[in-house]
């Protein structure tokens with residue numbers, strides 16, 4: 375019998391997925407929006423020009439696998455082009471990773487608190503996410519993550535530096551960790567904030583790739599490159615893993631405009647490097663000032679700072695909003711403040727200073 379008032383059954387695991395929480399208030403011209411770790415800078419004129427030029431061919435599909443961009447990336451990174459995969463932001467790449475490597479009955483080990491899309495994307499693949507809590511200073515618990523790997527584990531995720539705490543383990547700790555993971559377990563290294571990591575603190579993930587076939591490095595044009603609105607990121611891995619990622623790619627999932635903007639950004643390296651330097655300088659200024667006012671702020675290696683205020687996170691977020699600043703609140707954990715222009719940061723600093731002086 376056909377039941378006419380029934381409706382399609384939503385998979386239990388889909389109904390159980392956490393929702394991706396964007397900022398609670400819509401950004402408006404009056405508010406200082408520091409909640410999404412975006413670049414505060416407008417696109418470079420050369421990047422805009424490339425997008426406008428690309429718009430002349432919007433009636434055509436884009437290059438399916440971003441061949442031109444992959445060529446440039448491969449050359450820069452010193453790897454063969456077939457080891458580079460371009461996707462719909464690094465979130466899109468992560469979705470491809472789990473679609474290709476995890477399913478029901480499998481588990482994926484990831485740090486928590488970390489990028490909130492991890493449990494969503496793992497859960498959507500059907501696999502079980504195994505969250506390993508951060509250490510007391512907001513650092514990845516690499517020993518705990520190692521201990522969480524069992525026979526069902528298909529992948530383990532590292533977020534370097536970790537969003538939202540900004541911490542990064544040392545190069546040797548990461549090398550040791552990767553060497554200890556069994557070869558059949560994929561090690562996903564999410565380097566969304568790589569460009570903001572100081573020269574002495576990098577983990578050299580690409581070098582790990584030369585030694586370990588099970589590593590997949592994920593990067594994005596959303597943060598340092600300022601292309602968050604265009605949705606483009608990439609992965610570097612063995613050609614075998616890269617091929618699997620391409621098989622599950624949404625057909626034509628990266629627009630021609632995004633590909634053109636990414637190519638133009640790679641051509642504008644010195645201008646973008648100067649912008650990254652400016653953000654890093656501001657990050658240090660803001661961190662020092664906040665600590666000076668008694669805020670617990672761990673050393674950050676990204677384009678945001680972390681206020682480790684688990685008990686008062688919501689109240690701090692609320693008070694910032696009352697003073698015109700939108701930060702990202704993680705109830706029970708803390709508040710993450712993206713680094714913006716000096717003016718935006720001054721606004722946030724004034725608000726946080728006032729809160730301490732009340």
Ligand code: PMP
Pocket residue numbers: 410411462463464465466489533537564566567593594595596602605606607
């Ligand atoms: N990884 C991390 C650690 C992130 O913080 C983010 C964005 N917040 C992403 C991946 C996804 O970025 P995108 O999809 O824009 O590349």
